[in-house]
Amino acid sequence: xxxxxxxxxxxxxxxxxxxxxxxxxxxxxxxxxxxxxxxxxxxxxxxxxxxxxxxxxxxxxxxxxxxxxxxxxxxxxxxxxxxxxxxxxxxxxxxxxxxxxxxxxxxxxxxxxxxxxxxxxxxxxxxxxxxxxxxxxxxxxxxxxxxxxxxxxxxxxxxxxxxxxxxxxxxxxxxxxxxxxxxxxxxxxxxxxxxxxxxxxxxxxxxxxxxxxxxxxxxxxxxxxxxxxxxxxxxxxxxxxxxxxxxxxxxxxxxxxxxxxxxxxxxxxxxxxxxxxxxxxxxxxxxxxxxxxxxxxxxxxxxxxxxxxxxxxxxxxxxxxxxxxxxxxxxxxxxxxxxxxxxxxxxxxxxxxxxxxxxx
Numbered sequence: 001x002x003x004x005x006x007x008x009x010x011x012x013x014x015x016x017x018x019x020x021x022x023x024x025x026x027x028x029x030x031x032x033x034x035x036x037x038x039x040x041x042x043x044x045x046x047x048x049x050x051x052x053x054x055x056x057x058x059x060x061x062x063x064x065x066x067x068x069x070x071x072x073x074x075x076x077x078x079x080x081x082x083x084x085x086x087x088x089x090x091x092x093x094x095x096x097x098x099x100x101x102x103x104x105x106x107x108x109x110x111x112x113x114x115x116x117x118x119x120x121x122x123x124x125x126x127x128x129x130x131x132x133x134x135x136x137x138x139x140x141x142x143x144x145x146x147x148x149x150x151x152x153x154x155x156x157x158x159x160x161x162x163x164x165x166x167x168x169x170x171x172x173x174x175x176x177x178x179x180x181x182x183x184x185x186x187x188x189x190x191x192x193x194x195x196x197x198x199x200x201x202x203x204x205x206x207x208x209x210x211x212x213x214x215x216x217x218x219x220x221x222x223x224x225x226x227x228x229x230x231x232x233x234x235x236x237x238x239x240x241x242x243x244x245x246x247x248x249x250x251x252x253x254x255x256x257x258x259x260x261x262x263x264x265x266x267x268x269x270x271x272x273x274x275x276x277x278x279x280x281x282x283x284x285x286x287x288x289x290x291x292x293x294x295x296x297x298x299x300x301x302x303x304x305x306x307x308x309x310x311x312x313x314x315x316x317x318x319x320x321x322x323x324x325x326x327x328x329x330x331x332x333x334x335x336x337x338x339x340x341x342x343x344x345x346x347x348x349x350x351x352x353x354x355x356x357x358x359x360x
């Protein structure tokens with residue numbers, strides 16, 4: 001189940017918020033490794049490290065690192081008051097794994113936001129954009145800020161992909177453009193920690209004071225190629241949560257004419273299942289105008305059955321290319337950039353543009 005290695009750190013390649021990328025030497029040769037200092041301590045050249053190399057050996061795209069499990073000869077000090085009280089939080093994430101983290105939940109008794117969160121009942125109509133893949137995040141954000149550069153946007157990260165928010169270099173590059181990140185469920189490492197998507201959304205509205213929220217999983221979508229076997233199915237449940245909290249759900253559709261897999265061309269089966277079969281309440285399904293004629297026909301035919309529940313909203317795309325090109329982070333989905341999968345990014349940006357019109 002776990003492929004273990006020991007190694008020695010030979011170089012620190014680069015660092016970003018919450019993560020350090022390393023070169024390490026093993027008996028099998030040099031490997032690229034990733035450490036999260038908040039979990040393991042900060043690795044230094046010469047340190048002996050214990051690695052999990054399973055994802056690297058399997059050649060997984062997003063998980064293509066050896067992951068540092070521990071620096072056994074130089075363990076980090078215990079956090080203050082560890083194991084003695086709950087002042088530092090008792091929200092356990094990655095529960096019952098060897099690297100479970102104990103964190104302060106945004107709504108816990110010891111949280112400075114406890115009073116606000118205890119009183120929070122509603123999103124007050126706040127628009128919330130849901131997206132299948134983490135790669136849609138910067139595109140949705142670009143669409144929001146294209147027309148409302150002043151809008152406060154919060155990111156609510158679910159636990160369908162990477163659990164540590166620190167893994168995302170995209171998120172690191174967007175830190176100055178977001179009101180903050182809330183990590184929910186088993187995910188962790190955000191500016192705020194929440195136990196559920198519901199409390200994460202309420203924290204985005206009432207603690208981060210967001211005008212708009214974006215909900216998606218972290219990097220690393222899990223899919224088996226079957227109707228129900230993909231982590232993005234949780235988007236339908238997010239739609240239900242948004243409506244339960246009296247928010248306004250805006251669904252970003254996964255549209256592509258660049259994906260070589262038939263199940264993801266036109267409107268991906270992920271969107272059709274999550275919004276068409278899991279979501280039980282209406283949302284705004286955003287369709288960008290000016291799609292190529294053949295693709296537009298495919299999209300319209302695929303979405304027709306969903307129109308019995310949802311509102312299909314067509315959004316003008318003028319100016320969105322410039323907004324996408326000005327993104328502070330590189331746009332990439334499954335290795336494809338803006339020119340290779342233009343429809344994907346424009347569809348996400350159009351959802352952001354529509355959400356911006358719903359800000360009170």
